[in-house]
Amino acid sequence: MISLYDLEFTDGRRPSPFCWRAKFALAHKGLAWQEVPVGFTEKDKIAFSGQKLLPVIVDHAQGDAVVPDSGAIAAYLDRTYPQKPQLIADPASVRFVSNWTGPVVHAAIFAMMVADMYARVRPQDRDYFRQSRARWIGTEDFEAFQAAARTDRLASFRHSLEPLRLQLKAGPFLSGETPSYLDYIVASAFLWARSVTSFALLDAGDPIIPWRDRMIDLYGFGQKAVVVT
Structure with a gap:
């Protein structure tokens, strides 16, 4: 265990x-x-x-x-556990995707849901979250910051995901026919969002959505991630 x-x-x-x-x-x-x-x-x-x-x-x-x-x-x-299915076939690719996901995907998602996150932090952790995240973004007015980010950054965020769309043309997963740690790195960002916000990060009809939904349902994680309503 x-x-x-x-x-x-x-x-x-x-x-x-x-x-x-x-x-x-x-x-x-x-x-x-x-x-x-x-x-x-x-x-x-x-x-x-x-x-x-x-x-x-x-x-x-x-x-x-x-x-x-x-x-x-x-x-x-x-x-x-080498006898179990391999997670990382190409460490260089994993480093690249991880280094891309942080400043491109995570940074934009955080900006567009920081107030929603604050609303769902445990009461005993709210002071810590408010003070620490205010240092990151330069303000404690999370609502205003989030609203501005949704206005100013949503279109560019969606455009920044074009590499995912291109890669998914080759197969159902970023790794091809079966998922790997490359998929898990990016999909985890969408599970993060799923647990704290109802804001639509993707446009309806985006070809990323079927992949995202496959990843969320993989291993039953769709049931484990609390869905915001």
């Missing part, structure tokens, strides 16, 4: 895209895990890992091996 320390919002929401990457990786490997919810102000729960970020896994079958960081977790699982 593996313990996965996972960021928690209200109503059981689990928004972290990096934690979703770890869940995809564990499911891809067919490994069982139990989730340990952690709020923003509960970093003491992961002090044993020597750092303050989620996700963290503890692999009890491997002498309670502790692995933080979603990318390191994926590499660890491939290295430790």
Whole structure:
């Protein structure tokens, strides 16, 4: 059994895209895990890992091996369980997609749903979220910032996803006929959004939508991600 320390919002929401990457990786490997919810102000729960970020896994079958960081977790699982389906066939491609997803996909999604995130942070974590995210964006007026981002950035965000559309012309997944960690990196951003906002990030009819829905339903994650209504 593996313990996965996972960021928690209200109503059981689990928004972290990096934690979703770890869940995809564990499911891809067919490994069982139990989730340990952690709020923003509960970093003491992961002090044993020597750092303050989620996700963290503890692999009890491997002498309670502790692995933080979603990318390191994926590499660890491939290295430790080589008999299971491979996650990362080409590390360079994974680095590229991860480096693209952060500043392009995550940055835009965060800007367009920061107020929705704040509304769903656990009450005991709201001060932390407000202060820390205000330092990121330069204001505590999340509603105004979010509204402006939706007006100013939505079209460019949708355009920035053109590489996904082109890649998906070649097969049902970014990796071809079967999903891999490349798909999990990008799909985790959409599970993040699904758990905190009802805002339509994609235009109706976007060819990314069938892929996104396949990824959300993969391994039953569509039922595990709280849908905002």
